[in-house]
Amino acid sequence: MAMGKYLAKRLLICFLAVILSVFINFVLVRVAPGDPISIMAGMDNPNPEMIEALTEKYGLDQPILTQFGIYLHNLLKGDLGYSYRSNLPVMSIIGERLGPTLLISLTSAILAAVIGVALGLRAARKRDSKFDKVFCITSYILDAMPPFWLALMLMLLFATVLGWLPTAGMVDARANYTGFARTLDILYHMILPVLCVTLLQIPTFFRIMRSSVLQALGEEYITLYRAAGMPQKTIFRKYVMKNALLPTVTMFGMTLTYSLAGVALVEIVFAWPGIGRLLLDSINGRDYSVLSGIYLMLSIAIAVITTLLDAIYAWLDPRIWLK
């Protein structure tokens, strides 16, 4: 099938994934114990004006299909509802928290990919060597660590005991730096969270790279090149690496998805002003509008990024749509 058709298929899945999230959001509020009004108001006894306002806005007294229609209409306008706690539109609350979270997510993902791929490559080349064994074991141990615990341990070591790095926040609240000094301050505060998330993501890239290099090395054409006398370095550079990197591209997207939970937890520990903290505060304050807004935004972000990566992968490896 042509590349266009393959991409169209992936786009359709992306679109449906978002619809599913929207639908789940819609259904959950109405199915959960307690009535939708209290959930959306965030308190047990909302005053009559609030009840009326909510009922009117979401059409809660109308048939279900109409409600869904109103809900979709609001969404397309970019209206995710209001947070009762801060009286601000959910969209803007999430918007200002998204930046810091992306800063950590993307930085860590890239660092982890680079380091993990390099280590995986080396481990596969020297299979069963000490290097290989040590890093395989390390990767298992890192995988078994809960994100919030690793964050706490790193904080304990570097901030509390050694005092080298700050324990919390994105900037020094007392200093009010601007410009370049502020950037440095942010970078300084970023070290521990990024270190933590990177460590947690390296094992995935390490394993994928290692296993795909091993698989590529076992291919017949590699043996042919070896027999023909091609230097090992050239074999690696020209053929093995390119083929082995392909699954890594897929993994990059999946890692972003799976690591969101970890990033949120690490943010909570380091009091980083991102989505994680917002999540925690909303849960504690029973602010459902914010929670559902976060879920929706993340679903859309993931669907978009995954589809983008699928497109890149299709461009890199025509075999996937030439079936």
Added chain:
Amino acid sequence: MQIKRIRLKNELILGRIWAIPSLRVGFIMLLALLILAVLAPAIVPYDPTVLNADILSPPSSQYLLGTDQYGRDMLSRILYGARTSLVIGFLAAGLSGVIGIAIGAASGYFGGKVDKALTFVINIFDMTPVFFLILIVIALFSSSITNVAIVIGLTTWTANARLMRAETVSLKSRIFVQAAITTGEGRWRILLRHIIPNGIYPVIINTASNISAAILTEAGLSFIHLGDANVISWGQIVADGRTQLAGGWWISTFGGLAIVITALTFFLIGDGLNRFMTPKLQK
């Protein structure tokens, strides 16, 4: 002349299991965990909910892992926490396995439209931020152990479904299945008697890591106070210790170490099972 004893089939299998280091270590650790968890009420040195007088005391001969800021013995709490984690791990992974097997087998066996539809569902599900979905559901409904396990099970089945589907597709073309179809065995019988029992092995291996994942997810939920408040959970212990990091490092450290060791156990078992089921050809 020495006559070699005939080795029984079970002995050979056990011998192979024992030969794989990760499996050996994994099973031993699992056994230890199970014993500790099951016997916890009998072997704990103190009642885990009792507030002793020695608040925040470091590990000593009296309190092997120290006490927390309320005076509760850490060792006892951690032992009780093992029960929570293991229950949730097994329940969630079990449910995830059952759903995955059902969907995967149906998708692979019936093919055609059913396959397309189910694969679509699997792909769509893979794109949703699962942890946050679990969060919302738990926040809206209750946070009891069974609820947490069920929600985790309902949202982590996709890998199992893919594995089962691949196995089903490959098994469908095997002779013994073709024979069964030709002799007119009913579809459900074939699925239940031939396909599933033979195709289940990758799912079993995946279930081991699923158990680890479920335990880690539950720990994350308890850390942000969305876990069952009525039971002791390791995530909760780490959360308790968070405010005491400077003066009571042992609380969070040991709570988290328990999680790491348990997750490692199941990873080792999964890895070992993998090696067990795919013996390498001698070069």
